[in-house]
Amino acid sequence: MQLTQFVHRSLRASPEAVMTISDGRVRTCRESVDRITRLAGGLQTLGLRTGDRVAILASNSDYYHEVLLACWWFGAVASPVNSRWSTAEITYALKDSGSTVLLVDENFASVGSALLEACPGLTTVVYCGNDRVPDGMLDYERVIAEATPVDDLRVGGDTLALLLYTGGTTGVPKGVMISHQALMASALGTLAAGGVAISNGTNLAVNPLFHIAGIVGWLAQSLMGGTQVFVPNFSPPTFLQAVDRYRPTTVGLVPTMLQMLVSYEDSTAYDLSSVKILRYGASPISPTLLGQVMHMFPNSSFAQGYGMTETAHISMLSPADHLEGGDLLRSAGRALPHCEVKIVDPAGAELPPGEVGEIVTFGSHVMLGYWNKPKETAEVLRGGWMHTGDAGYLDARGYLFIVDRIKDMIVTGGENVYSTEVENALAQHESVAACSVIGLPDTRWGERVHAVIVLRPGFDGDTEELRAHVKTLIAGYKSPRTFQFVDALPLSAAGKVLKRDLRCNAT
Known part of the structure; x- marks a missing residue:
């Protein structure tokens, strides 16, 4: 291919x-x-x-x-x-x-x-x-x-x-x-599942093309023929004007964008009836927000994709699944036709339905490996299966439910943020004695980056200074949105920070 x-x-x-x-x-x-x-x-x-x-x-x-x-x-x-x-x-x-x-x-x-x-x-x-x-x-x-x-x-x-x-x-x-094969397999498998592109339709390419989701969405419509309308940057008025003017049949958005759209006061002034398929994914979405979006796009069917850069799309919650509703809307759908998905324990043994373990996937959609990183490649491709680092379970019908991120990855506004990156940046500020970073639920961003910090003696917690410091070292969207100052971080017997305790006590 x-x-x-x-x-x-x-x-x-x-x-x-x-x-x-x-x-x-x-x-x-x-x-x-x-x-x-x-x-x-x-x-x-x-x-x-x-x-x-x-x-x-x-x-x-x-x-x-x-x-x-x-x-x-x-x-x-x-x-x-x-x-x-x-x-x-x-x-x-x-x-x-x-x-x-x-x-x-x-x-x-x-x-x-x-x-x-x-x-x-x-x-x-x-x-x-x-x-x-x-x-x-x-x-x-x-x-x-x-x-x-x-x-x-x-x-x-x-x-x-x-x-x-x-x-x-x-x-x-x-x-x-x-x-080539991996990207084509993912696009074709997604199309085979149905409900992501229309033959000779028009795709509004608003998800950035440096993201795998944006590339797969662009490629899926390209394989079906039709037109690509490119939107350089997302904002509610820019998006709504483009839909009203160019009459796209398919669009792909992340929940943060959807939250901004439903909150935009002038959204009813635009004709959104052309949209027949709305794809979403990349971060958690609340049932309330999904209901609002369905009301906003009354002529559209909905499809949620789950995957990662290393695998592109793994599973999909199809338009038919959305119509079934209920608890199914909390799932990430079923494995797509081009791949296999299973749940394994730390030893690699497959777990039965309902038991939580690591999500792994096998198929031609999986990456070749990490560039110049053979050790990291061997670690995640153990036994030929891509180990996602996400924890979840499969129900009796094969629907995938994601319950946590083993790697402590935070998904904020559709962007992946690794806590270690933020912690390393914070630790370089003179006022920080110790810190830990977690993701907390956020109605606008899906999750927000939250920093828990132990200050050095004699320093005050200047959140704006800390935020500005982080932005000099890593991308702005990775900088903490909220801070919490504590006397000590909770540690396990092995000296590791207990992030589950931080989440329970977050303020």
């Missing part, structure tokens, strides 16, 4: 159909494919070859669409960068991946210049924005215009296609290696 297959199919079936809409630009399939083939040729003239990594730091747009496909066209590895990361985190990812070419848009031009200086291996920055091309960068449109189209190498199978960086318990990002 190759990720460029749908491009050839669409070109044969409907060359003059609109493929992308972005920032007022409307491009047909024929126009898009011409640009993709030229961009692939242009990237090769920059010295890139099969297997080389191409980093992308940009908001959603038709340019992002073209870059992903151009990379796969000649066998390069696309490495989308989390645009919410700090410069230090981005620098680490670029150095670790060995990316030599970086594409940035107008939102990240200044960062691009800084990265060019900070990363010795980064030789070229290509500007794919709407403003004047900054000094020291190449013009994206000129690269395309001056290039000769190249043939699709039709690279696929287990060949590396994506390198997505995700946070880790060690405090540094890990590069997740995703093959």
Whole structure:
């Protein structure tokens, strides 16, 4: 399986159909494919070859669409960068991946210049924005215009296609290696389950394309033909205006976005009747919020996806499941057709229905491993099964219920935050003697980052100073939203912080 297959199919079936809409630009399939083939040729003239990594730091747009496909066209590895990361985190990812070419848009031009200086291996920055091309960068449109189209190498199978960086318990990002086959298997399995895309429909791509959920949603609709409408950044008015104007049939959102939409006072002024499928996931959602969203999108069916960067989609709560309602709405649905899911104890033995253990999954959707991290790869892929680090159970009908996160991962606003990263940042402040970070339920963000701190003698708990300090080291969304100051942290006999006690006593 190759990720460029749908491009050839669409070109044969409907060359003059609109493929992308972005920032007022409307491009047909024929126009898009011409640009993709030229961009692939242009990237090769920059010295890139099969297997080389191409980093992308940009908001959603038709340019992002073209870059992903151009990379796969000649066998390069696309490495989308989390645009919410700090410069230090981005620098680490670029150095670790060995990316030599970086594409940035107008939102990240200044960062691009800084990265060019900070990363010795980064030789070229290509500007794919709407403003004047900054000094020291190449013009994206000129690269395309001056290039000769190249043939699709039709690279696929287990060949590396994506390198997505995700946070880790060690405090540094890990590069997740995703093959052509893995991404295609996840997209096709999700489509086979039904209720995630409509043939020749219109997808509103609002989930960021540096997230696996955004990429799978984009790919699923692409495999079904139709149009991609790109929304660069989410806000209630921007989203609602796009739905009203472009009449998408499918959208994908995270619960934080949904909470913002139902709280937006002018939402009834927009026509949302075109939406036939609403996909959601990435963090917990309350039954109350889900009910409000269903009322807001009366013509839509709903599908909830569960997965992770290392696996893409694992399970889905289908539209039919949503109609059944009740306790089923608390589940993450059933395993998708392309994969297996089971619950195991610490020794790896499979547990019966109803018993809580670690969620593991097997299939062609699983990552190849972590980039340059063989030890960590071997640990999570024990016995060929991906160990998710999430705790849950399967009921008698095979529905998956997630009850906790073994790795202490916090999901806030659809973003993954690892407590160790935040703890390491807090510990570098002079006032902090000891600290521990947990996730607490939050009506807006799904979960919020909550820090419990023991202060050094003579210091006061200045929460704004601590929050600002953390933001200098890691991404702003990882900074604690709430703080609690205590005399001592609860410890086990082995000296480990008892986070369950912190959750029970959180204020």
